[in-house]
Amino acid sequence: MRVFILGGTGSIGSPIVRALIERGHEVWALARSEASASKLRAGGATVMAGDIAAPERWTAGLPLIDAVIHAACDFGNEMAAIDARLLDALLPALAAQPKRPRFLYTGGGWLFGATGDDVATEATPLRPVPAFAWMVPQFTRILGSRDVDGIVIHPAMVYTPDGGVFRRFARDAVECDAVRVVGSEQVRWPLVHGADLANLYVLALAHAPARSSYIGAALDGVAVGGIARAFARRFRTSHQEPVIISSDAIAAELGEWARGYALDQLLSGAKARRDLGWTPTYLDPESEIARLP
Numbered sequence: 575m576r577v578f579i580l581g582g583t584g585s586i587g588s589p590i591v592r593a594l595i596e597r598g599h600e601v602w603a604l605a606r607s608e609a610s611a612s613k614l615r616a617g618g619a620t621v622m623a624g625d626i627a628a629p630e631r632w633t634a635g636l637p638l639i640d641a642v643i644h645a646a647c648d649f650g651n652e653m654a655a656i657d658a659r660l661l662d663a664l665l666p667a668l669a670a671q672p673k674r675p676r677f678l679y680t681g682g683g684w685l686f687g688a689t690g691d692d693v694a695t696e697a698t699p700l701r702p703v704p705a706f707a708w709m710v711p712q713f714t715r716i717l718g719s720r721d722v723d724g725i726v727i728h729p730a731m732v733y734t735p736d737g738g739v740f741r742r743f744a745r746d747a748v749e750c751d752a753v754r755v756v757g758s759e760q761v762r763w764p765l766v767h768g769a770d771l772a773n774l775y776v777l778a779l780a781h782a783p784a785r786s787s788y789i790g791a792a793l794d795g796v797a798v799g800g801i802a803r804a805f806a807r808r809f810r811t812s813h814q815e816p817v818i819i820s821s822d823a824i825a826a827e828l829g830e831w832a833r834g835y836a837l838d839q840l841l842s843g844a845k846a847r848r849d850l851g852w853t854p855t856y857l858d859p860e861s862e863i864a865r866l867p
């Protein structure tokens with residue numbers, strides 16, 4: 575397949591690019607800077623220069639494609655408007671393709687809100703964190719579009735060897751000699767390793783029916799206190815106990831979207847396992863943390 579990816583240098587997108595190339599797919603990737611373009615080229619992708627905030631500048635130059643994977647976001651105050659403008663330009667361009675492309679849209683586990691002890695599935699009503707509520711009409715638009723065969727993936731919290739959602743823990747350990755946790759040690763995060771999530775995208779690309787959605791969670795929910803302590807051990811911080819900070823503090827530091835770090839959630843990846851044969855292999859994040867360089 576020829577796949578066009580948005581966000582191919584991100585925590586979610588980089589492992590997807592790698593997985594697609596390894597399986598012999600042809601990858602075209604959007605890049606907004608020369609630094610991103612170099613990384614993508616080094617990984618074997620063909621680069622299209624462009625910014626998701628100015629889609630009218632590059633959508634006319636799209637090659638014939640079989641699928642789009644959208645995993646780009648700048649997490650700024652304008653992210654909702656940028657995504658709306660992107661789809662406004664991209665969907666008509668895709669409608670002009672001779673064969674209707676598949677479109678994998680990246681939603682997120684935070685759209686399910688705090689679940690307490692109930693494990694959310696794709697059928698659970700959404701209760702998005704306010705900063706990401708805009709994603710719901712966006713993915714609904716993709717699922718209902720006649721221009722593409724829309725599929726939505728809701729990733730759990732994604733970690734990769736060089737960071738993902740764990741990057742902040744490692745940085746805290748090195749810079750603050752202590753690891754901070756938002757809300758409480760008991761907050762549970764559903765987790766998935768970037769490589770496992772990439773395999774889910776590849777499976778969905780090949781097998782998911784149009785208008786379907788999948789939660790990409792390898793582990794339903796892991797207490798963040800245990801993860802923070804694993805980082806404290808690995809980096810031998812003086813303070814082994816996590817430092818608890820408020821969601822107001824993390825929102826002031828990173829933006830309103832970061833309040834999602836305080837969500838106590840359990841999410842199920844059972845549908846992807848059952849319907850797509852997804853078999854995540856990274857099921858012991860604490861061992862991964864212990865092995866970090």
Ligand SMILES: NC(=O)c1ccc[n+]([C@@H]2O[C@H](COP(=O)([O-])OP(=O)(O)OC[C@H]3O[C@@H](n4cnc5c(N)ncnc54)[C@H](OP(=O)(O)O)[C@@H]3O)[C@@H](O)[C@H]2O)c1
Pocket residue numbers: 580581582583584585586587604605606607610624625626627645646647648680681682683684728729730731732733738739
């Ligand atoms: N990470 C998670 O745990 C997680 C979980 C669930 C859902 N999600 C969702 O998945 C999406 C991607 O998240 P992520 O964690 O992979 O983010 P990330 O690591 O910050 O990567 C963002 C990607 O988007 C690209 N990008 C940002 N602004 C752009 C622009 N204006 N034009 C072109 N490209 C742009 C970045 O390219 P550059 O190389 O130029 O920076 C990068 O490739 C987000 O919508 C997020 O909410 C993430």
